Amino acid sequence: MTGPEERSRPGAAPAEEAWLPKNRLGDERSPFLQQHARDPIGWYPWGPEAFEAARREDKPLFLSIGFSSCHWCHVMERECFSDPETAELMNDACIPVCVDREERPDLDALFMEVCRLQNGSGGWPLNLFLAPDGRPFFATTWLPKRTTGQMPGITDILPRVKWLWLMQREDVLRAAEDLTALLQLRCRLPRKGRVGTAAAREALNALRRSFDVDWGGFGTAPKFPEVPKLLFLLQQAGSALNSQQERDETFAMVDLTLRRMWRGGIHDHLGGGFARYATDERWITPHFEKLLSTQAALLLTAALAQEVRPDPFYRTMAEDIVGFVTRDLSDSSPAFYTSIDSESADGEGRYYLWRDNEIRALLPDGEAGLFCAAYAVMPGGNFGDELAGAKIGYNILYEATTVSELARRFGLRPQDAAQKLADARARLLEARRRRPAPACDAKVLMGWNGLMIGALARASSAFDCPDWRELAERTAFFLQKTLLDRKAGWLRRWRDSSDIPALAGDYAALLWGVTELYRAAVKAEAGEKQARDWLDYGALLAEAMIENCLDREEGGLFLTPGSDANIFMRYKTAEDGDLPSANALAALALSRLGAALEEKRYADLSKEIVASFAHAAAQDPVSHLSLIAASALWRPVKPKDEEPRKKPAEEPEETAAAAPDGGVEPAPEEEVRRRPDRAARHERAARHERRLSRAHRSARSKDR
Known part of the structure; x- marks a missing residue:
């Protein structure tokens, strides 16, 4: 595995950017901030220096929050923050501040709530304009450079913000005051009370209504594992307060979700582990970033499912996750790194995607057909570009059928078909490791490592490891x-x-x-x-x-x-x-x-x-x-x-x-x-x- 300290910014070769001067982020240790260290924007890290500059220069702050493995953060960095025209407008109108949400989740949580109040939803990159005293007056998520349809462009927003700050400042500050008051009201806790069984019952009924009975998970696309929901259902599945039928139903919701995720493209069938989320309701097309927190949460879910109703599948899932984190999210220390990027030098997800002819060149004829049938590999590709909505000739691996069905189709014993697929996966994984690897965010976070510690400890008992x-x-x-x-x-x-x-x-x-x-x-x-x-x-x-x-x-x-x-x-x-x-x-x-x-x-x-x-x-x-x-x-x-x-x-x-x-x-x-x-x-x-x-x-x- 390439040492994480040796990997460069996704999509940019070191030789291409070495001549660029570093801004104020050059001395920061965060890999995400280092990705922005050579932007022409005069970024500040979060701290008193930025706020002093805003007061001294009488400018609002532009705050951008993201993380190193975030695909859309990379897109905005390439299209906007690396762009000289955008940088000139930004440096003129604002004091720009960049924050790694994984280093400061408290800031991310606070300002994400602001974004939800203003827009009804949130996401990353999270972008806000703040008054010099830190109060926000406008929040949004990803922005293109130019206005497209209903999506405003950052080059159109920045001159508008400058004009508002200079010409209608009282209105801007009043908006900041109102937004702050609303947030404070929402966060003010009423007198202490009770959490009764009625709340649990209402929550359980709501989860049943939103559950996808065909593909598992909750709601429609995009789909996240939403592990707190799975853990709650597992608790209810083991509760004597529920009838046997209710316990069966709640456990089945967890089991179906885990099995559908396992079969989908959100699961890395070669290297193990799970991506952060899928863009479709069937778990097939992921955003490819792989976070330590996701692995810890799903390992815990597999362990608790095993405790409720033992099944070999949960052990397989647990071993898959532990294998990934010990191989790709750790190095010389026993602690675990934060994430694997969604992008490599070849583009988003390219590390995980395959052309049909690549696979057939790597596998013997007898195994190639079996593997392509098992993992839905097609000559024209099965993977669609998210923006263009069209197939681009690449395949994401996902289980399209069961081993038993494959064995019948190819006239094999199930154990022989399973072994051939395992051999093929090992051969493709070896070939994949020769590709340009996605960057690893090699910082160690106390909280996420705490989650992995707990998940490993619980899994050690559940699976006798x-x-x-x-x-x-x-x-x-x-x-x-x-x-x-x-x-x-x-x-x-x-x-x-x-x-x-x-x-x-x-x-x-x-x-x-x-x-x-x-x-x-x-x-x-x-x-x-x-x-x-x-x-x-x-x-x-x-x-x-x-x-x-x-x-x-x-x-x-x-x-x-x-x-x-x-x-x-x-x-x-x-x-x-x-x-x-x-x-x-x-x-x-x-x-x-x-x-x-x-x-x-x-x-x-x-x-x-x-x-x-x-x-x-x-x-x-x-x-x-x-x-x-x-x-x-x-x-x-x-x-x-x-x-x-x-x-x-x-x-x-x-x-x-x-x-x-x-x-x-x-x-x-x-x-x-x-x-x-x-x-x-x-x-x-x-x-x-x-x-x-x-x-x-x-x-x-x-x-x-």
Whole structure:
């Protein structure tokens, strides 16, 4: 695998751009910002320098948010941001600021909500105009250079914004004030309440109505895995509150979705793993970026499905995902990289596409026909250009039939047909590796690695794969070693060095991952000390999360840090996106940690987080599925002095039956444990580091 540090900007050879001067992004570590470092636009990174320039030059800011593997971000960079005409207009009218959404998901969440308020939808690249005080007054997504039909062009918008700022500034600022007030109103939490079983029932009925009974998933194109919906359905499939028929129906929705995705082009049938989403309802045509978060979420889904109703298919899916992330999203460190780009030097998706004659030249005659029939390969191609809407001679591989049907058609035994297809896939994968590879975003994110840690730990138990638990442990140790700054707190990103403070989503995801490691250690009978080490690790994270993210007045966790003076408001939500929300993950993890440590304060905080968003969950249950699921998992926690400390034990199975009311009751006035002594926890964490370090060295010596 080509080292990620050696790969250039997608679609541009290093020799073509080496002569271009770098702008202010040249010293940034983000691969996405580096992709814009040689644009003729005078980009600033997000920070006080940009806002000072806006005030000094009396200009609005143009904020563009994207990520390194985003196809449409690349398109806008090529068509607009690399264009001298656009750059001249931009530099004249605005102070341009570029943000990597994977480094600052808090900014992305805040400004994406602004875009949804203005337009009813959002996407990337996300583009906004801000007043010098940071308040937005106009938001949009991808823009072409020139106006096309109803789509305004950026070269037409920029002069208009300049004129409005100079000639009608009061109207612009009034619009910014109104938009800010509306956003603040939407984010203001009413009094705390309950999340009852009615919310779960309403959500389940809504998912049934939107479910695609033919192709799985929800709604129509484009289709995303929408893992929070699948996880919620799996919880309902295991709940004693539902009838057997309801449990069967909900599980079938998950099973059909996973199998349809597996067969579609969203799944990389050669190299493993899944693309972020499909542009069609049948999961055939993907946008080709492959994110670590997607792999972690789907690995967890496969593991939980296996726990509910074991099936060899889920193991195959899990092994496929783990194989991809360990081969293509990791290198010398045990942590995982962020993503694989959608583009290579040959264009979007070209790395994954095949012409019919390419395949026939690589495979023997007897295997080529079988393979082409299996994966819908046609001489004229099966892959259509998204903009032109026409076939372009290339094929995306997807399963067009079953092995049994192929075997009957070609007169083979099913096991022989399966082996021939496996041999053909291996040969094509070897040939594909000789192509120009898509770029790898080699930064390590605390939150996404936390999700993968938890997914690996859960999958290790579900599929009896102890190696996966050991990999998760090594990753957790690496994060603690590289991201925990004893003076500055936890940091969310590692790429040569770390300098971005951890956010609520980082703490919540890694805390959840560590509770899964604790669970896996208990199941594997790894010993009381190892289990206790993971609880100490979790408590260290929980205390940092509480200190840095908790809204002590209204409850819940802020997604945006209080240390950033340039953010016009601290944003807070429990709505799921592609992943469970930070507040829902935190509530789940704190509930588990409180039960395992007999720390009532953590359990109470879990309830308070859910109670803070109870009204929002009641108004829109489908957007708060993870929060509703978390509310069903509480157990009573006894104060420390009621009985002596016992050996850590595995938690009871997590089903909705654990909390029949599914509601939030006011916390009783009971004695709770005092705040853990921080020095003692740091010392236990240090011992934990030493233990894991020994385990890591031992594992590496075995590998050699």
